[in-house]
Amino acid sequence: MSVRSTGASRTDLIGDAAIQLLAERGMRGLTHRAVDEAAGLPQGSTSNRARTRQALLEIAVRRLAEREARVLVPAAMPAPGGGLDALVDVLAATLHDYLTGHRTLLVARCELALEATRRPELREVFDTAGRRFRDLVTALVTAAGSTDPARHMLSLVAWCDGMMFSCVAGSFHATVPEPRDLRRSFRELLGGMLHG
Numbered sequence: 001m002s003v004r005s006t007g008a009s010r011t012d013l014i015g016d017a018a019i020q021l022l023a024e025r026g027m028r029g030l031t032h033r034a035v036d037e038a039a040g041l042p043q044g045s046t047s048n049r050a051r052t053r054q055a056l057l058e059i060a061v062r063r064l065a066e067r068e069a070r071v072l073v074p075a076a077m078p079a080p081g082g083g084l085d086a087l088v089d090v091l092a093a094t095l096h097d098y099l100t101g102h103r104t105l106l107v108a109r110c111e112l113a114l115e116a117t118r119r120p121e122l123r124e125v126f127d128t129a130g131r132r133f134r135d136l137v138t139a140l141v142t143a144a145g146s147t148d149p150a151r152h153m154l155s156l157v158a159w160c161d162g163m164m165f166s167c168v169a170g171s172f173h174a175t176v177p178e179p180r181d182l183r184r185s186f187r188e189l190l191g192g193m194l195h196g
Contacts, residue, residue, distance in 0.1 A: 060112060
């Protein structure tokens with residue numbers, strides 16, 4: 001396996017290799033030496049950038065957030081006043097794309113989230129990296145007319161996290177809901193929150 005990419009910074013190469021290793025081998029397979037090999041870098045390169053395991057995990061978390069932003073931050077945001085249908089369409093399309101086209105990111109995300117429960121320093125980095133997404137969801141539900149954006153954001157993020165886990169590692173790992181089914185689920189969830 002090699003993740004070498006022309007034009008990427010060495011830190012990005014290390015982050016990409018770490019993400020790939022986490023997805024393929026889990027936390028135990030993530031070593032400085034394995035990252036060097038996966039990234040096609042000279043031995044010792046990863047140790048040069050990330051002297052400790054904590055530093056390597058932080059690089060992986062930050063790179064994961066960068067790569068997830070390309071998938072999870074919709075290119076076409078719902079127009080202000082677009083209503084529930086516009087929001088549902090954007091959220092369903094975004095989640096379906098993530099579930100069907102970015103399994104490596106999703107598995108690495110699960111590995112890093114679990115590791116963050118055991119490492120307070122990593123928890124802080126993980127939560128900071130995720131703030132961008134939580135802020136985006138808060139803005140979306142606010143624009144859709146939420147009377148309690150913080151609570152609705154929590155419910156929506158928790159639902160999405162549950163769906164992602166179920167489709168990658170849980171009971172529904174073999175199937176991903178169709179876009180139409182995700183739209184129906186989002187409509188039910190958001191309709192209850194915003195108009196209940």
